[in-house]
Amino acid sequence: MSEVLQGTLDLMVLKTLDTMGTLHGYGIARRIEQVSEDCIQLNQGTIYPSLLRLEQKGWISSKWGVSENNRKAKFYSLTRAGQKQLVREAESWQKISGVIGRLLASPK
């Protein structure tokens, strides 16, 4: 199990919303944990500052709705600007992870 790398949580949230469509905070947190196959133990509270940040930047929007077991909850979805941002961030992530991969793979 590992901590979430600084700055990567935003990207995870964006990608999750991209794949799953509209989702509430609990759903997002759960989904990230599932995808990571419990590699990442998310402190679920931390996604709320992340959601706020993304919303302030206009990359996601939120609406009140009712969850599958009839609870009032806030649902988040990706905006168009958020989709563009996701593409950009994914690209740069690929690039960096590639570089880091090569660096680590290079012989001593």
Place this chain on the structure above:
Amino acid sequence: MRTLLSKIRAIFSKQRLDDDFNTELEAHIAMLTDENLRRGFSPDEARRAAILAIGGVTRVKEERREGRSFTVIEAFFKDLRYAVRMLLKNPGFTLVAVITLALGIGVNTTLFTAFNAVALKPLPVRDPYNVVRLERWFENGNHGDVQYAFSYPEYVHFNQQNQAFSSLTAVSWPEPVLAALASGSTETLHARLVSANYFPDLGVTAFLGRTFLPEEDQIPGAHPVMMLSYALWRDRFHSDPNALGQIIKVNDTSFTIVGVAPEEFIGTGIPSIVPDFWTPIMMQAQLTPGQNWLDNPLDQRFQILARPKPGISVKQAQAEIAGLQQRFTQLHPSRNRTLTVTLELAHYLPNTNDPRFQVIVGLMMIVVGMVLFIACANLANMLLARSAARRKELTVRLALGAGRSRLIRQLLTESTLIAVLGGISGLFLSIWASKVLWLAIQQWLQGPFGPGAAFLVSLSPDSRVFTYTLLISIATGILFGLSPALRFSRVDLTSGLKDEATAFGQRLDRSRLRSFLIAGQIATSLMLLITAGLLVRGLVRSQAVDPGYETRSVYLVSFNYGSDAAKALAIQRRAIDRLRELPQVRSVTLTGGIPMAGTTSQEVQSDDTRSKSFSSDTLLARVAPQYFETLGIPLLNGRNFTPQEMDRGAPVAIISELTARQMWPDENPLGRHFKLQDRVGRTTGPWVQYDVIGVAKSVRTANLSRLDPMMLYLPIRPASLENILMRTEGDPKIALAAVRSTLESIDRNIPPSLQLISLEQGPLHFEKVQARIWAMSAMSLAVLALALATVGIYGVMSYLVSQQTREIGILMALGATARDVLRSVILQGLRPVFIGSVFGLAGAVAITSLLRATLIFASSPDFLYGVRMFDPVTFLGLSALLALVALLASAIPAWRAIKVDPMIALRYE
């Protein structure tokens, strides 16, 4: 950007957002709990696990809140609310603090308002930051108003040749003229000659009627038209729109009123006097008969205001105008060559970039700054005392986990709030004070000059004044709040909570800052007090001072001579002859200069002295032989001028006693020589050698404050229209009536324009008013400083004594007598007073030396009226006064302390 907006919005909807998030978080927890239940947890455990998984409800909320908005700003609003509550809880403290600061900030703002009005505010014209004034620089280094004077041919030359300016306008200095109004009254009005484009190009439109037309300024004497100032129209024509088209007779010419200037147009400065009317330059010969300003290329009479064309920098424009000036100098060489011409932004006052002006303003700023310092020191002390009382509260907050920086911010918010409140009150105080001050000054000036000569009046605060007040308020708030805040946010938690260690343990440390503040206050107020004391002593002397000549029965005789120069001279000579025959008139003289009404100074050189090459600045007066008799100035040595010498314009001179002592100490000055440059108007001629034929007693003509350090009397120029001074005998009313009827018998046109003002009522009055203004301002500042310092000392001493009640109780229980306690408390209070006095005395010496240093010019006033620089009476007397006040301020609390019953004192707290 979006983030910023959203954060700003969040400031205002804090409550709703908090509620929203609570719901959201609650839903999250509920869902987690559901899942945990499914996994087989017990209900309680399921919820606990859910809360653990999200990392604690409060923490999440806090994190969310920090991200949502500017915590700093939210905290600021919280601090502000808290500060307001604290201030309302202690209305007495708040009131004293705000009043103290209002006084300190008020005097600063008042001075700044005045400075702003004369040196910073733009002229009341369209697009004022684009208007420049031409300034010339002389080879001989002449400074002052002369630098702004250009001859009419020069103006025409610039106007025709330049490419860089969209307009050049010319305006003369205000000329006093005798004007006969239609109502039948005659009075002295001030007029300025202007080029026809002066009003339109500066963007000033007439309030009534019109401004001048181009054709009205083309043919000399052809269009006698005038524009009135708003003030003259209001006061003399009672705001009657029918004033347009009416006639005002100036000299022999009837001028038609064609317009009235708007109220806010108070002229373009230099000097800062609102003229009564304007008239085209072509009317010069009619306005000032017997003179010709239009044709002489060296007769410098006009200021030039200009607007550079759009896209042309001031530098380019300056280069061009300097080049044009060079060409003009080649065509019309003069002895005092103009080296270059520069452009400066047009303000009311000239030479605001002159270091001497800046030094004076700087000094005044320092003085009022000192008053503000005293106010700040008071507040710092009050806050120190109060935060000591709030120790417990602060300690509790620190113990509960408040950060130190957070606490400092909170305390600074409180002090800044006090300061801003003080600043606002100070601003109102200053608006009121400048109004009162202005009314007082105008009242004093009303006497000799009449309502016509109003100084610039626009003292209303503008955005610059508001900014200045706001800035000094915030600065003072931080200044006096910082040290208490720093000190008390660093509390030792245990001792702070235990509360009692305070009185003994911490006193020593804190009293050092306090002593420093008291010493500073004492030093500053003593400095101000002594300076003011010297000025007031000077004032007392000025009201009683003997100028050295007769003033009550000597009258200035002025009337309208008409515009024909030859005829005017004949009338004047006949008038003098007839007046001399009157038994009520003891003596009549012609004179170039009137005592106390302006001076002429010039450089004098002599190679006939012991040091071979004597050179100095001297005062100068051209007078008729009867001058000495009329004014009652005795000739100590040698002889008077003869009428023949006067007619010839012989190069002979009578010098004052002090001049003789300075040029020829211990020698007989009679028969010695000196040289002067001949001077007519603003132009200078060759050096002329003069023989000394007499020595007159030294008197005060430049300033009432001191004997003229150097004065040369030369014979008056033959056939020149100069001032008449007359000395009456017996009852002045009878004498003046006789003078009036005699003059009427010469010419029936004289009486309407006749003015008879004695030296006492006229020029001398102005001198005394000046001294009064200086001394009054200094005195009110000093009294203010003393009052503030007294309040400060009293406050600190009461606080110290109240803190030591237990200590005193113990001492008295152990057998100390009331006298012992009293002495120890008072001595403790007086130590910083003593140290402060020493520094204050040193500072006062420095200030008076500076006042002394102004005496280097022959015509400069002696602000102290000959009071000695280290006048022991003033220095020691005021030090003693201050010590007495300090003693009283510390004795009262001390007295209260020893009245305390030891038993009560020990149980105190």
